[in-house]
Amino acid sequence: MEVNKIISRKIISASVSGSIYSILLGLIMQNPFGETITSIPNYLFSVVLATPVYLMYSFPAILIYGVLTSIISDKISGIISVKIKNVKSEIIISGILHVAFGLILLFYSLGASILFFITDRVLLKQHKSYKLLQAIKSLAIPLAVWLIFMGIVHLEHILKVN
Template sequence: MWTRKIIAASLTTPVYSFLLACWVVIPQYPDSGGIADTVNGLLMLTATYLSVSFPVIVTYGVLTSVFSDWVARRMSMRFEPLVSFGLHIGFGLVLLWLGAGAAVLYWMIDRYLSHKDCRFETRQAWSSLIIPVGVVVAAFGIVYLGGVMQDVMHRL
């Protein structure tokens, strides 16, 4: 179960960071300097949110999810998903609405992995932690290369 929770956290963090960045950047698109600035802002915010939320989701999120599922298993089978969902939201609300959004997304991904009856090994869980790091490096790299390309184009 721990391995599935860690993998769910590794998958939740990039998706949540991207959705949160879209929620901030996309409404401001008409006021921005164009599509390039919007994409740069989207990538930078995604990487920033990912850097901030990844440690929280992997530590606090995994621990509270294990506890939520432990409590939910003690309930009737009919109410187990509802109790687990409610506890995930409750623990997410500790970090206000941002945490609740991440908790709902985490719960959905974890339930999907559980429903698919995926079995993961410890090595796979550790390897999955590379996903968020790779997204951060890729986002910053794309923004950097975009800036380099703009400088080259201005000098020509």
């Protein structure tokens, strides 16, 4: 039963952090397609266009790789902190392991792993018992982000044509 709660929390963390990560990446690297950005509206449209693309590629990796490596990081840090008899070191060791696992794609995955770690720790600090149904429902967050941004792209296309 404890394993389900951990996995559920990790899935919720992936849903929240993956959505935030794609939006932040869209704001920072809004030009993955190579167009020249000449105005603020052009920048904003580039952000709106890039965000769902980033979400489509990053979220599956964050969900699968992030959840697995986060569980591994937490388990290893828990074992090490018990061995060295310093429970407070668990968060530091876990953070270091999250960063280490996040270096797989350097800048891109490092940002995602740090955001995942922070999100997971915020959820952990709330001392709630997350259920699998909540985890499944949390998958609506990245879907909603994708639909909102794609809806804006579609609206822009409709308004541009008319």
